[in-house]
Amino acid sequence: MWTPPSADHASLGAAHGSVALPPAGPSAGARLRRFMAFAGPGYLVATGYMDPGNWATALAGGSRFGAALxxxxxxxxxxxxxxxxxSARLAFATGRDLAQVCRDALPKPFAMLFWLIMEAAIVATDLAEVIGTAIGLELLLGIPMGVGVLLTAFDAFLVLAFMRFGFRKLEAFVVSLLILIAACFAVELVLSRPDIGEAARGLIPTRALFTDQQMLYIALGILGATVMPHNLYLHSGAVLTRAVGPSLEERRGAIRFAVLDSSIALMFALLVNASILLLAAAAFHAHGHIEVAELQDAYNLIAPLLGSALAAKLFAVALIACGLNSTLTATLAGQIVMEGFVRLRLNPVARRLLTRSIAIVPAIVVIYLGGESSTNNLLIASQVMLSLALPFAVTPLVILTASRKWMGELKAPWLTSAAAYAIAAAIIALNLKLIFDAATGAG
Known part of the structure; x- marks a missing residue:
């Protein structure tokens, strides 16, 4: 039901409703202009689908199992x-983001539990960004990894700069970096010449996923790095930066454009993710290097295996770009989660420094105790943690969007809700199996 919060509690504060929309019209040109005004939040979300943690799981999966995953x-x-x-449907149906609706819909103890779990998920995301960016700086510029981890704290000022420029400028910056990342991997994929037949076979599910614990662990890492829990909260807040009117028809149109935007952006992210996995399969698995999970090892092996020093440099450039992009989106997600669940509003820089400070500690400890080679295990573990946190974002989203009480006339179609319930059940079942296997030593 359409009951937007007061100005003091609007999602993302001053950015809420700040993007003006051109008038709607029946012509193709008017529809295109209106869609372009809606385009942007989907690419913020897509950033989380290709962050450094995703690289670690895709490289581990591709080198160990080829294209099977x-x-x-x-x-x-x-x-x-x-x-x-x-997520977009919920936002336009209620006028609020997912965290705000959860705060109103859930008993207070459950709302607090969900908030703490989402904060942990955002820290896990930030941990991947810290390690990934530090590795990229080390590979490209020779900066020691421990120093690089500390330098990542200063990205808070990048967040502040773009928040001052306005939300559309932030979106444009993110899209520019996404294009750079895609271009880097397009070149690398051409150089690696992946086996098309193997790639086609990789699209068919394998029974080994349910018998090989290591394959399931990496598969859950891929799932956690792709369907990221905080992204569901981020998207519901980011789309509300569009100045959509309260009428049913305006909100119905907004849902169509927002869904189209996110679907296109996520297909783009899939191409990048598939490229990373196929690159690992072609460059490493095919040459017998089945234990390549470290980003540093991948960088060192790419040049001799592909016969091009450019490939390694592009790898490092794309890794840094991923870290910078994820910095911006994780900060926005953190704001939405904190403001929505507990109505605590922090300056974006303060919020960024708080999250990053928590993430830096385990990274420094692991580097000090286990050396730089141990950071990749931490990267994959962070992605599995995200997978374990997923039910606490997916379950309320699925239940709320199927409810006429909360969504009114804009409740999700029954077929969409059925698919979403199946997705939630599959995620929960896979997580339970992973926990059972870990507890019993099975697989």
Whole structure:
């Protein structure tokens, strides 16, 4: 039901409703202009689908199992498209983001539990960004990794700069970096010449996923790195930066454009994710390097295996670009989660420094105790943690968007809700199996 919060509690504060929309019209040109005004939040969400943690899981999966886990990446992206569509629908149906609706819908103890779990998920995301960016700086510029981890704290000022420029400028910056990342991997994929037949076979599910604990662990890492829990909260707040009117028809049109925006963006992210996995399969698995999970090892092996020093440099450039992009989106997600659940509003820089400070500590400890080579295990573990946190974002989203009480006339179609319930059940079942296997030593 359409009951937007007061100005003091609007999602993302001053950015709420700040993007003006051209008038609607029947012509193709008017529809295109209106869609372009809606385009942007989907690419903020897509950033989270190709962050450094995603690289670690895709490289580990591609080097160890070839293209066998490609279907997991595709299936995860299709799941994400459905869930992100529900996130946008919830926002325009209620006028509030997912965290705000959860705060009103859940008993207070449950709301607090969900908030703490989402904060942990955002820290896990930030941990991946810290390690990924530090590795990229080390590979490209020779900066020691420990120093690089500390330098990542200063990205808070990048967040402040773009928040001052306005939300559309922030979106444009993110899209520019996404284009750079895609271009880097397009070149790398051409150089690696992946086996098309193997890639096609990778689209068919394998029974080994349910018998090989290591494959399931990496598959859940891919799932957690693709369907990221905080992205569902981020999307529901980011779309509300559009100045959509309260009428049913305006909100119905807004849902269509927002879903189209996120679907296109996530298909773009799938191409990048698939490229990373196929690059690992072609460059490493095919040459017998089945234990390449470290980003540093991948960088060192790419040049001799592909016969091009450019490939390694592009790898490092894309890694840094991923870290910078994820910095911006994780900060926005953190604001939405904190403001929505507990109505605590922090300056974006203060919020960024708080999250990053928590993330830096385990990274420094692991580097000090285990050396730089141990950071990749931490990266994959962070993505599995995201997968374990997923039910606490997916379950309320699916239940709320199927409810006429909360959504009114804009409740999700029954077929969409059925698919979403199936997705939620699959995520929960896979997580339970992973926990059972870990507890019993099975697999």
């Amino acid at each position: 490609l279907f997991v990446a595709v299936l995860s992206s299709l799941m994400a498209i459905v869930l992100q569509a529900l």
